[in-house]
Amino acid sequence: QTTRVGQEYRIIVELPGVTDVNTAIKMIGETPILEFKEENNTPPRELTAAEKKELDTFNASSTRRINLALADLRRGISFEEVAKKYSEDDTTKNNGGDLGFVSQVLQPELVEWAKTRQVGETSKEAVKTTIGLNVVKKLEERDAGKEVSASHLLICYQGAANCTAAYTKEEALSKINGLKVQATIQNFSNLVKEFSTEPGAAERGGDLGTFKKDTMVQAFEDAVWDASSGTIVGPVETEFGYHLIYKRGENMLKDYRLAWVFVKTKQKIDIVPAADVWKFTGLSGKQLKRAEVTQDQRTGQVQVSLQFNEEGTQLFSDITTRNARKQVAIFLDNEAISTPTVNEPITSGSAVITGGFNFNEARVLAQRLNSGALPVPVEIISQQKVDATLGADSLSKSFKAGAAGLLLVMLFLVVYYRLPGFLAFAALLVYTVVNLAIFKTLGVTLTLSGIAGFILSIGMAVDSNVLVFERLKEELLSGRMLKSAVEESFLRSWPSIRDGHVTTLIGAVVLMWFGSGFVQGFAVVLIIGVLTSLFSAVTVTRTFMRIVTQLSKEKGNSFYLGYKQE
Structure with a gap:
């Protein structure tokens, strides 16, 4: 339920089944923020004069410190003592500067130095890295297997991991087999740039660099x-699709155990941090009309469909036009939940996100996107908890009241309408069981408004039977045979029953579409109840009546209201 107080909107939220206040507050207070971002190619700003002076001063001090360490080594002081005195790496300075076996990825400059040095040799000059100046000592080397350099061409298909292409699996296999016939060492890079479905392939040419075992x-x-x-x-099939692989070469590797004296230096990035990989486009949950789970009609793949409003349609068109063949990221609460590649400009105001989802993953993603359509944060101003004791007491009283009401209805039907009234009561029990089964199957939680809708639908079920029985009374009074009177009563009562139920359904649908949470709960339960009562009144009661008429006299008896004794 939504109300407006001054310039603020206040929302009343019911959370049936949630028993912990903190959990409820967390659920309500988490306002997901949805944003669409694009790759950020804006270079960082230049250093100011003051920042450049600060950088130069710091690095000059670092240079003096590393030169003092080198001077001590030349005077014969042990590497261990020099490391303890000068190194700024607190994790190694007290164990002789020992780094263990060093990774080429983490310390490429140190590994390059070690490749041409003997075990036990110490650098005569400082070895510069991206993070500082270093005096390095080679302690040990060992064989480390092989590394391979390669490029690849990927053709993915619907259902493959991170695939946004429209190929079926069979089409992808046919496509890559055709490319294999064309591929040579000379044209491989050009084929990758033209045909590969891998994001960024046009820029990198499919280059994977060098890699060791257990990397791919x-x-x-x-x-x-x-x-x-x-x-x-190739072609080689993986979870990402089909690959053609060009193996450029291989090298035997060695691992190096090194020790260092580390002195930190600063770079421009330490003062002016690198720009974020992604930048905001202006398109957010504010412009998202809805997100829903759909299926690709050609492949059957589950996907999430997005629909934008008029402003969002224009923004999305501009974004996809300037980012064709590039990635656009969808962020929820500053976390990238999907980074699809734009195949072509999208001007329709709608788009789909594909990514090998199963139905539940797609449903959760759609829910999160719809939740993220809130453009402003939510502040909780009050909360109220109905504890278990009060809830159990209310449930007990409601059960007793419902049982008493049902008993009174039964007595009225039986006393006034006699045998048909008893059959109507039996049909009413069937109606109640069917309703509860539907609630259980759909996971409906009955709130106060939902219970009101259920009670109203019971009243409609009783009303339908009353219409039939009143018509039956008139038919019997006119002299009809019992069997004919029963059929005629249902036939002539049907238009009134139908019109009453359809009118109620229309009202309930309008309430569900435009109403707030409380009203929607009432409307949903009422819709289920009305449809079920239509079934019970017309089908169940009629079936019971047909069975009983076979056991009665042709003109009925005193068990039927309207029976005339001759």
Whole structure:
């Protein structure tokens, strides 16, 4: 339920089944913020004069410190003592500066220095890295296996991981087999740029750089590891699609155990941080009309469909036009939940997110996107908890009141309408059981407004039977036979029953569409109840009546209201 107080909107939220106040506050207070972002190619700003002076002063001090360390080593002071005195790496300075075996990825400059040095050798000059100045000592080396350099061409298909292409699996296989026939070492990079479905392939040409064992997925690794240098192999199928692999070469590796004296230096990035990878486009949940789960009609793949309002349509068109063949990121609460590649400009105001979702994943994503359509934060101003004791007491009283009401209805039907009234009561029990079964199946939680809708639908079920029985009374009074009177009563009562139920359904649908939470709960339960009562009054009661008329006299008896004794 939404109300307006001054310039603020206040929302009343019911959370049936939530028993912990803190959990409820967390659920309500989490306002997801949805944003669409694009790649940020804006270079960082230049240093100011003051910042440049600060940088130069700091690095000059670092240079003096590392030179003092080198001077002590030349005077014969041990490496361990120099490391303890000068190193600024607190994790190694007290164990002789020992780094252990160093990774090429983490310390490429140190590894390059070690490749041409003997075990036990110490650098005569400072070795510069991106983070500082270093005096380095080579302690040990060992064989580390092989590294491979390779490029690949990927054709993915619907259902493959992170795939946004429209190929079916069979089409993708046919496509890559055709490309394999064309592929040579000379044209491989051009084929990748033109045909690969991998994001960024047009810029990188499919280059994977160099990598060691256990870096790639198993099928890909097995194929490239067994291939000869300078050959093209494939197609190889992985979870990402089909690959053609060009193995450029391989090298035998060594690992180096090093020790260092580390002195930190500063770079421009330490003063002016690098810009974020993504930048905001102006498109947010404010312009998202809705997100829903759909299926690709051609492949059956589950996907999430997005629909924007008029402003969002124009923004999205501009974004996809300038980012064709690039990635656009969808952020929820500053976390990237999807980074689809834009295949072509989208001007329709709608788009789909594909990514190998199953139905539940797509449903959760759609829910999160719709939740993220809130453009402003929510502040909780009050909360109220109905504890278990009060809830149990209310439930007990409601049950007793419902049972008493049902008993009174039964007595009225039986006393006034006699045998048909008893049959109507039996049909009413069937109606109640069917309703509760539907509530259980759909996971409906009955709030106060929902109970009101259920009681109203019971009244409509009783009303339908009353219409039939009154008509039956008139038919019997006119002299009809019992069997004919029963059929005629249902036939002539049907238009009134139908019109009453349809009118109520229309009202309930309007309430569900435009109403707030409380009203929507009432409307949903009422819709279920009305449809069920239509079934019970017309089908169940009629079936019971037909069975009983077979056991009665042709003109009925005193168990039927309207019976005339001859």
